[in-house]
Amino acid sequence: MAAPAIELRGISKRFGPVVANDRVDLVVEAGTIHGIVGENGAGKSTLMNILYGYHRADAGAIRIDGVPTRIARPIDAIRAGIGMVHQHFMLVATFTVLENLLLGAEGGPLLAAGAARLRAELARIGREHGLDVDPDARVGDLPVGLQQRVEILKALCRGARVLILDEPTGVLTPQEADELFRILAALRAQGRTVLLVTHKLREIMAVTDRVSVMRGGRMVAHRRTAETSREELAELMVGRKIQLRPDKRPVRPGRPVLTVRDLEVADDRGVRRVKGVSFEVRAGEIVGIAGVAGNGQSELLEAIAGIRSADRGEILIAGRPVRGASNARPRGVGHVPEDRLRMGLVGHLPASENAILGYHRRRDYVAHGLLRRGRIVDTCAGWLERYDIRPRAPLMPALAFSGGNQQKLVVARELEHDPELILAGQPTRGVDIGAIEFIHGRLLAMRDAGKAVLLVSVELDEILALSDRVLVMFDGRIVGELAAEEADERRIGLLMAGIAAEAA
Amino acid sequence: MDAIWLQTLLLADSTVRLATPLVFCALAGLLSERAGVVNIALEGKMLGGAFAAAAAAAVTGSAWIGLLAACTFACALALLHGFATITHRGEQVVSGVAINIVVAGLGPTLADAWFGQAGRIPLPGSDARFAPIELPGAGGAPAIPVLGPLYAEVVSGHNLLVYLAVAAVPTVAWILAKTRFGLRLRAVGESPEAVDTAGIGVEALRYAALLSAGLLCGLAGAYLSIAQNAGFIRDMTAGKGFLALAALIFGKWRPVPAVLACLLFAFADAAQVRLQGTPLPFVGTVPTQAIQALPYLLTLLLLAGFVGRAVAPRALGRPYVKDR
Numbered sequence: 001m002a003a004p005a006i007e008l009r010g011i012s013k014r015f016g017p018v019v020a021n022d023r024v025d026l027v028v029e030a031g032t033i034h035g036i037v038g039e040n041g042a043g044k045s046t047l048m049n050i051l052y053g054y055h056r057a058d059a060g061a062i063r064i065d066g067v068p069t070r071i072a073r074p075i076d077a078i079r080a081g082i083g084m085v086h087q088h089f090m091l092v093a094t095f096t097v098l099e100n101l102l103l104g105a106e107g108g109p110l111l112a113a114g115a116a117r118l119r120a121e122l123a124r125i126g127r128e129h130g131l132d133v134d135p136d137a138r139v140g141d142l143p144v145g146l147q148q149r150v151e152i153l154k155a156l157c158r159g160a161r162v163l164i165l166d167e168p169t170g171v172l173t174p175q176e177a178d179e180l181f182r183i184l185a186a187l188r189a190q191g192r193t194v195l196l197v198t199h200k201l202r203e204i205m206a207v208t209d210r211v212s213v214m215r216g217g218r219m220v221a222h223r224r225t226a227e228t229s230r231e232e233l234a235e236l237m238v239g240r241k242i243q244l245r246p247d248k249r250p251v252r253p254g255r256p257v258l259t260v261r262d263l264e265v266a267d268d269r270g271v272r273r274v275k276g277v278s279f280e281v282r283a284g285e286i287v288g289i290a291g292v293a294g295n296g297q298s299e300l301l302e303a304i305a306g307i308r309s310a311d312r313g314e315i316l317i318a319g320r321p322v323r324g325a326s327n328a329r330p331r332g333v334g335h336v337p338e339d340r341l342r343m344g345l346v347g348h349l350p351a352s353e354n355a356i357l358g359y360h361r362r363r364d365y366v367a368h369g370l371l372r373r374g375r376i377v378d379t380c381a382g383w384l385e386r387y388d389i390r391p392r393a394p395l396m397p398a399l400a401f402s403g404g405n406q407q408k409l410v411v412a413r414e415l416e417h418d419p420e421l422i423l424a425g426q427p428t429r430g431v432d433i434g435a436i437e438f439i440h441g442r443l444l445a446m447r448d449a450g451k452a453v454l455l456v457s458v459e460l461d462e463i464l465a466l467s468d469r470v471l472v473m474f475d476g477r478i479v480g481e482l483a484a485e486e487a488d489e490r491r492i493g494l495l496m497a498g499i500a501a502e503a504a
Numbered sequence: 505m506d507a508i509w510l511q512t513l514l515l516a517d518s519t520v521r522l523a524t525p526l527v528f529c530a531l532a533g534l535l536s537e538r539a540g541v542v543n544i545a546l547e548g549k550m551l552g553g554a555f556a557a558a559a560a561a562a563v564t565g566s567a568w569i570g571l572l573a574a575c576t577f578a579c580a581l582a583l584l585h586g587f588a589t590i591t592h593r594g595e596q597v598v599s600g601v602a603i604n605i606v607v608a609g610l611g612p613t614l615a616d617a618w619f620g621q622a623g624r625i626p627l628p629g630s631d632a633r634f635a636p637i638e639l640p641g642a643g644g645a646p647a648i649p650v651l652g653p654l655y656a657e658v659v660s661g662h663n664l665l666v667y668l669a670v671a672a673v674p675t676v677a678w679i680l681a682k683t684r685f686g687l688r689l690r691a692v693g694e695s696p697e698a699v700d701t702a703g704i705g706v707e708a709l710r711y712a713a714l715l716s717a718g719l720l721c722g723l724a725g726a727y728l729s730i731a732q733n734a735g736f737i738r739d740m741t742a743g744k745g746f747l748a749l750a751a752l753i754f755g756k757w758r759p760v761p762a763v764l765a766c767l768l769f770a771f772a773d774a775a776q777v778r779l780q781g782t783p784l785p786f787v788g789t790v791p792t793q794a795i796q797a798l799p800y801l802l803t804l805l806l807l808a809g810f811v812g813r814a815v816a817p818r819a820l821g822r823p824y825v826k827d828r
Contacts, residue, residue: 075703090698092691104702106684
């Protein structure tokens with residue numbers, strides 16, 4: 001039998017007091033797609049960054065194709081035939097595609113010869129793999145799906161035989177993700193090895209041959225994908241039994257809390273994205289809005305939250321119109337925005353101050369025009385405890401928390417100020433399973449307490465798990481409404497793709 | 505007609521002379537800022553270069569040794585700047601200002617100690633300076649109408665460093681656009697993590713950028729003390745480093761627009777000298793101070809109103825720290 005493509009033995013790495021990797025072993029057979037799953041902070045990215053030479057291991061050994069290899073810097077990994085697509089793309093946004101590919105592979109002190117060679121190489125790879133990209137397009141102008149393709153091309157142009165992808169689908173639409181998986185399968189067919197790091201079990205089951213599970217910096221299990229299940233992997237990741245689908249009590253909708261009539265909304269460039277949408281959300285129900293990203297859901301949500309003005313139509317909360325976010329909030333609108341870092345948090349402010357943003361005028365937090373610091377910190381500390389946000393450090397800047405913990409902080413703020421209507425935009429984007437279970441549980445608890453919840457998500461699983469009614473948006477319109485009982489993946493999928501309701 | 509043409513040519517001639525140190529410094533700023541290091545220390549590095557050039561030229565009597573000393577000292581200051589900001593990831597503006605302050609004090613103090621001339625360094629003879637170079641045919645050129653005087657007055661008759669500055673503009677632009685070093689330099693100012701993961705060392709690259717900037721600052725300094733003037737005096741850079749930085753921003757960190765901005769500032773300065781004491785129509789004689797403020801007013805106006813959105817290199821001012 002041929003030597004494995006990658007063999008890691010006893011890899012350990014500490015960041016200060018934090019043990020990111022603890023004596024990790026991993027064997028990856030050549031010509032396979034090998035998945036690595038684990039919750040956020042389990043040490044997956046650190047392990048991959050060590051393999052790529054971006055971080056240096058404190059201890060352990062690496063063998064590539066059976067040969068002991070010292071990887072101290074990225075250049076060592078590149079020479080050993082390893083390429084990596086990082087979670088945050090390592091691209092120069094102001095450069096063209098070709099310039100990005102040239103960087104580090106110039107082939108001489110002058111660019112002209114290397115550029116001509118790469119252009120030809122790019123055309124060849126494009127033909128072979130169906131990976132077409134305009135070499136003269138500015139990378140910053142490309143959609144994320146194409147930017148990721150540039151990252152893959154970067155690795156292939158340097159002759160990578162092993163390709164590491166760190167959370168590659170977090171930023172992709174379902175279609176883009178499918179396209180990516182097609183590319184990965186094609187690479188495997190050529191005998192290349194793919195390491196896929198993710199926390200999405202659906203992806204693991206769909207494309208990998210084998211899977212390794214990490215938890216708390218350790219490798220806890222290795223499985224053949226065909227011989228395992230989502231339930232088993234989820235349990236291994238979290239370390240306890242996990243419910244992938246929450247229990248729901250029967251719905252008892254009350255009076256309408258949110259009424260939207262004939263709403264039209266334009267995006268920043270003035271393009272009409274919401275084209276005459278009407279619906280209602282009642283107390284005690286969760287209404288899910290499904291749809292492929294970019295079909296007007298974001299603009300709809302922002303208009304209801306009062307942070308984007310509508311061109312036409314009405315938004316009524318408890319029967320009265322809203323004007324702007326400052327008007328919506330005191331009327332009991334909690335908003336978990338889609339992009340937590342850009343809109344949900346002020347990164348450099350401590351968790352405690354983030355926990356009261358937008359509610360900072362409330363009596364609980366202000367006395368004589370001054371913030372009641374002690375009280376605010378205590379309140380926040382309580383939420384960190386209840387929502388299991390780690391570390392329990394109310395004075396730590398929001399940026400320093402991991403993505404899942406940041407999201408829980410936003411959710412805590414929006415749910416704990418007693419809202420009547422909750423607007424939840426991608427509430428579990430980039431969040432690990434344990435936190436998803438928790439956030440879903442909290443949203444259902446709000447519903448059972450008689451609150452109205454509007455959920456916007458591109459994750460079909462999430463829509464199906466939570467919604468009492470599902471509205472499907474396509475091209476700015478609501479193209480179908482399904483009750484929870486009649487909603488399934490196939491029906492919603494067809495509506496999302498813009499195929500008429502009758503056909504579904 | 506001829507008199508007006510001659511006046512215009514004289515104005516153009518002094519514009520070129522005044523623009524030379526600005527052009528060197530703006531290019532220096534360009535190299536370091538496109539690599540992600542804010543270079544507010546252009547002023548100090550240029551002043552250091554001026555001091556070293558004058559001191560070395562005064563002692564040896566050779567302009568060439570003066571030039572070498574200027575570049576060496578300015579590069580040493582660049583290394584110091586790099587040690588603080590690249591190796592130790594210090595604040596770039598603060599360490600730059602520190603360099604400005606240290607040099608402003610050190611120059612006159614050392615000059616006083618070594619030459620005993622109240623902080624000045626006069627040059628001994630003409631060999632210690634770069635003399636004007638008469639280009640071929642400049643002597644007979646004024647006889648040719650219109651273009652002849654242009655050649656004789658504006659193109660010919662400058663010292664070596666002026667021509668070096670002219671050559672530096674396309675050279676720097678070419679290096680940035682067409683060479684491996686230029687590509688990497690532009691990349692490290694936008695996205696150091698992309699450079700790092702492409703297998704290129706970020707620190708060495710930024711040091712190289714700062715050193716090339718130091719070299720150009722040295723040229724600017726040498727021009728001031730051993731080419732344009734004959735010796736070193738306290739604060740002889742008079743804010744030109746900051747003006748060059750403003751030109752760089754006005755030119756949106758691109759070589760040609762930045763150099764055009766330098767020419768504009770130099771023109772305002774040249775016009776200012778000519779306007780002093782000259783009565784203007786309807787206004788009469790304007791106080792000298794008001795006229796001297798012209799280039800700076802122009803800077804303010806341009807930076808406030810006409811720049812549009814200047815998009816700085818994305819990693820400018822940010823020391824590179826690997827994220828976890």
